[in-house]
Every structure is written in C-alpha cells, then in structure tokens.
Amino acid sequence: VQLVESGGGLVQPGGSLRLSCAASGFTFTNYWMSWVRQAPGKGLEWVANVKQDGSQKNYMESTKGRFSISRDNVKNSLDLQMDSLRAEDTAVYYCVRGGGRLDGWGQGILVTVSS
Amino acid sequence: EIVLTQSPATLSLSPGERATLSCRASQSVGSFLNWYQQKPGQAPRLLIFDASNRATGIPARFSGSGSETDFSLTISSVEPEDFVVYYCQQRSSWPFSFGQGTKLEIK
Numbered sequence: 001v002q003l004v005e006s007g008g009g010l011v012q013p014g015g016s017l018r019l020s021c022a023a024s025g026f027t028f029t030n031y032w033m034s035w036v037r038q039a040p041g042k043g044l045e046w047v048a049n050v051k052q053d054g055s056q057k058n059y060m061e062s063t064k065g066r067f068s069i070s071r072d073n074v075k076n077s078l079d080l081q082m083d084s085l086r087a088e089d090t091a092v093y094y095c096v097r098g099g100g101r102l103d104g105w106g107q108g109i110l111v112t113v114s115s
Numbered sequence: 116e117i118v119l120t121q122s123p124a125t126l127s128l129s130p131g132e133r134a135t136l137s138c139r140a141s142q143s144v145g146s147f148l149n150w151y152q153q154k155p156g157q158a159p160r161l162l163i164f165d166a167s168n169r170a171t172g173i174p175a176r177f178s179g180s181g182s183e184t185d186f187s188l189t190i191s192s193v194e195p196e197d198f199v200v201y202y203c204q205q206r207s208s209w210p211f212s213f214g215q216g217t218k219l220e221i222k
Binding site: 043044045046049058060061094099100101102103105106107108 | 116147149151158159160161164165170171202204206209210211212213214215216
C-alpha cells in the first residue's frame with residue numbers, strides 16, 4: 001500500500017487549498033478512502049471519508065460546507081478541497097485507506113493556516 | 116457523537132512488564148473498536164481491529180479485548196520500541212472518533 005499526499009502548505013485564513021493523494025499497490029476501487037488530520041502535538045481527527053464509487057461521503061461537523069472529498073477511480077487518486085480555511089484547520093493531513101478500519105496511511109502533509 | 120476516553124493518559128512501565136491500556140466509549144460501539152500505534156514523526160499504524168483481531172504483521176504480544184463500552188489493549192511484555200502513543204477509534208456510528216491517546220513511557 002502506497003499513499004502519497006501533495007498540495008499542502010501555508011495559506012491565509014479564509015483561503016483555499018486542494019490536497020491530493022496518489023494511491024498504488026492495491027485495488028483502489030475496492031476500498032473506502034479517508035482523510036484524517038492531526039494538529040501539532042494533538043490527537044487524531046477523522047475529517048471525511050468516501051465510498052468506493054463516490055456515492056457516499058461523510059464529513060466531520062466542523063468541516064461541513066467548507067471541505068469536499070472526491071476520488072478519481074481511473075487515476076487512483078483521492079482529493080480534499082478545503083475552502084474558508086481557519087487557523088484551527090492547521091494540521092498534518094493523512095490520506096488513509098479504509099472507511100472504518102484504517103489499514104494504510106500516507107506519510108502526511110502539513111497544512112498551515114496563518115496570516 | 117460517541118466520545119472515547121482513554122486511560123491512563125500516560126503509563127510508566129519498564130521493558131518486559133505487562134501493559135494494559137483502557138478505552139471507554141460514551142455509548143455502545145459493539146465490537147467496532149480499533150487500536151492504533153503512533154511513533155514520533157510517523158503516521159499511525161493499525162494494531163487491532165474490531166476489538167480483538169490483530170492486523171497483518173502485528174506481533175502476538177499485542178492483544179485486544181472488550182465489547183460494548185469497555186475495551187483494553189494489552190501488551191504482554193513491553194519491548195523498547197513499544198514506548199510510544201496508542202489511540203483507540205470507533206467505527207460504530209458517524210462521526211467516527213478517536214480517543215485522546217495513551218502515551219506509554221519508560222519508567
């Protein structure tokens with residue numbers, strides 16, 4: 001299982017960022033996929049997940065209406081569009097295989113929301 | 116939303132001792148409780164899924180037990196590389212949630 005995130009960085013409050021994850025080493029279309037984040041020095045938070053065919057998506061309450069998860073089953077990729085970013089969204093974001101059982105993790109990518 | 120409370124926050128033991136980490140759910144999660152290990156600077160790794168099943172490649176010294184609201188992760192004999200942070204996580208109902216973590220430290 002290989003998951004490689006990209007697209008992180010520094011963004012101002014209210015700005016937007018799009019994270020991408022390239023998946024390989026497994027049959028992408030067989031798995032739910034998730035984004036999980038971890039603020040510096042803090043615990044884990046489940047941001048969103050998406051079903052194999054993209055027909056079902058779930059979001060944590062504080063990101064509803066601001067974040068959008070999507071997947072491309074041809075390119076074997078997972079995206080997270082993040083709008084109206086806030087300081088409290090600052091975290092390492094992990095691309096993860098699984099919808100309930102998280103059995104494969106990317107290395108994580110840092111998103112910093114600051115002016 | 117289901118809240119998971121892990122205890123203790125920090126557990127101090129010596130190598131070779133038995134470690135028991137606890138996770139309590141605010142309402143029943145059945146057996147839909149997973150455990151993860153996170154080493155410094157690394158992504159978490161799945162240890163135990165559905166309360167008592169070891170994930171692929173996980174040493175036999177790790178075991179999980181419990182159901183409904185009370186769960187435990189046991190390390191039968193702690194190795195030096197086990198002194199890191201452990202999280203429980205429920206997948207019974209959305210939003211799926213994690214405990215706040217237990218840090219296992221060397222005494």
